[in-house]
Amino acid sequence: xxxxxxxxxxMNDYFSEDLDIWNKLEKIFKQVLNSYAYEEIxxxxxxxxxxxxxxxxxxxxxxxxxxxxxxDKKGNSLTLRxxxxxxxxxxxxxxxxLYKKKLxxxxxxxxxxYERPQKGRHRQFYQLGAEVFGVSSIDIDLEVxxxxxxxxxxxxxxxxxxLEINSIGSQIDRIKYQKELVLFLEKxxxxxxxxxxxxxxxxxxxxxxxxxxxxxxILTKAPLLNNYINTKSLNQFNNLCYMINLYGIKYxxxxxxxxxxxxxxxxxxxxKTDQIGAQNTICAGGRYNSLIQELGGVKTSAIGFAIxxxxxxxxxxxLNIFSIKTEKINIYIIFIGxxxxxxxxxxxxxxxxxxxxxxxxxxxxxxxxxxKIKHAVESLSRIAILIGTNEIKKKCYLIKELETKKExxxxxxxxxxKINNIFKK
Ligand code: ATP
Ligand code: MG
Numbered sequence: 001x002x003x004x005x006x007x008x009x010x011m012n013d014y015f016s017e018d019l020d021i022w023n024k025l026e027k028i029f030k031q032v033l034n035s036y037a038y039e040e041i042x043x044x045x046x047x048x049x050x051x052x053x054x055x056x057x058x059x060x061x062x063x064x065x066x067x068x069x070x071x072d073k074k075g076n077s078l079t080l081r082x083x084x085x086x087x088x089x090x091x092x093x094x095x096x097x098l099y100k101k102k103l104x105x106x107x108x109x110x111x112x113x114y115e116r117p118q119k120g121r122h123r124q125f126y127q128l129g130a131e132v133f134g135v136s137s138i139d140i141d142l143e144v145x146x147x148x149x150x151x152x153x154x155x156x157x158x159x160x161x162x163l164e165i166n167s168i169g170s171q172i173d174r175i176k177y178q179k180e181l182v183l184f185l186e187k188x189x190x191x192x193x194x195x196x197x198x199x200x201x202x203x204x205x206x207x208x209x210x211x212x213x214x215x216x217x218i219l220t221k222a223p224l225l226n227n228y229i230n231t232k233s234l235n236q237f238n239n240l241c242y243m244i245n246l247y248g249i250k251y252x253x254x255x256x257x258x259x260x261x262x263x264x265x266x267x268x269x270x271x272k273t274d275q276i277g278a279q280n281t282i283c284a285g286g287r288y289n290s291l292i293q294e295l296g297g298v299k300t301s302a303i304g305f306a307i308x309x310x311x312x313x314x315x316x317x318x319l320n321i322f323s324i325k326t327e328k329i330n331i332y333i334i335f336i337g338x339x340x341x342x343x344x345x346x347x348x349x350x351x352x353x354x355x356x357x358x359x360x361x362x363x364x365x366x367x368x369x370x371x372k373i374k375h376a377v378e379s380l381s382r383i384a385i386l387i388g389t390n391e392i393k394k395k396c397y398l399i400k401e402l403e404t405k406k407e408x409x410x411x412x413x414x415x416x417x418k419i420n421n422i423f424k425k
Pocket of ligand 2 (some may be wrong): 061
């Protein structure tokens with residue numbers, strides 16, 4: 001046998017086991033986003049590399065090591081998008097959408113990051129992202145949290161999700177805080193890992209984001225960003241927490257939540273679960289009031305979030321939600337003898353004309369009759385229709401009810417009525 005070629009590590013094929021859940025999710029996403037007046041936006045998967053470098057910040061996991069960048073035939077550096085916010089902001093600036101007062105967008109699609117593949121972490125993964133432009137008050141922060149909470153409720157996973165929230169204030173606040181943080185970390189330098197030591201002076205905030213448990217332990221005693229945040233931001237944040245509470249949403253204040261990207265300010269949040277192992281953040285988001293100006297637009301407030309679809313599917317599977325076994329096939333048609341194939345084909349087309357929603361499978365292989373029936377049973381079909389020369393002569397079909405094992409003959413008009421009775425909703 002010739003050598004087979006596999007897919008790229010961390011880039012998965014998806015089959016109906018996941019896609020059935022995926023499609024239901026998409027339907028719910030669209031319905032909820034529509035009810036908050038978001039509009040879909042579809043963006044390119046490739047963007048110029050420079051835009052991510054400008055927007056995301058040089059000392060981030062994404063820019064330092066995760067981007068899939070390459071030169072095109074003209075030598076331009078292009079990058080497979082690692083996230084959706086940057087492309088979305090580029091698009092609204094380029095298409096003047098801010099002036100047209102188009103404010104709320106969502107998108108769904110693949111993102112690419114060169115990471116170590118593991119459960120819930122892939123190199124090609126899918127995000128549902130949403131972005132809102134032009135609203136500076138925290139009302140929209142609240143609405144975004146209510147929207148995500150509504151999604152979890154409709155999906156039936158709200159009891160397994162916890163909201164972590166923080167305010168990272170303004171850039172000036174963070175500069176003040178950074179000095180204190182570095183002083184503290186210098187005192188505990190011997191406990192820092194190689195990566196954190198490298199970042200100590202270049203970008204100490206990244207250390208707050210460290211997944212190293214020893215470092216997280218040291219950080220419990222670190223000065224808190226919260227104590228350095230300007231009064232306006234702090235008041236807004238307290239107000240937001242108060243409102244979240246009023247709406248009955250449980251949240252955890254996490255002072256070390258800073259998010260991996262440079263463009264955030266004030267509110268940052270993550271929805272986590274304890275059901276799917278180490279990669280436990282399902283949804284993450286925050287405010288980014290300076291990004292639009294940074295990328296050449298007029299100063300505009302913005303907030304957004306992204307949901308990792310694979311992690312959400314892992315959670316839904318682990319909780320056994322949506323587990324009702326769907327029939328892979330509804331009606332299984334078997335012809336006996338090559339000369340009867342045309343009748344099988346004909347019948348299948350007629351059924352599809354009348355019942356377009358049914359899944360009808362005609363077995364064209366030359367397997368034995370018993371193997372075909374076995375396959376029909378395995379595919380959970382409700383009925384098999386057998387067409388042999390005898391049946392054609394008598395102008396009828398042999399029907400097998402696969403669950404009850406009953407067998408009977410029906411004329412075509414009777415068969416159509418039977419199908420209606422079996423599959424009517
Ligand atoms: P993490 O800390 O897990 O690396 P992140 O902060 O890099 O996450 P974001 O950039 O905020 O992630 O992306 C939003 C969401 O997209 C994450 O919460 C997660 O659900 C999903 N996500 C991010 N990276 C991956 C990946 N490599 N594979 C699968 N899902 C991912
Ligand atoms: Mg990451």
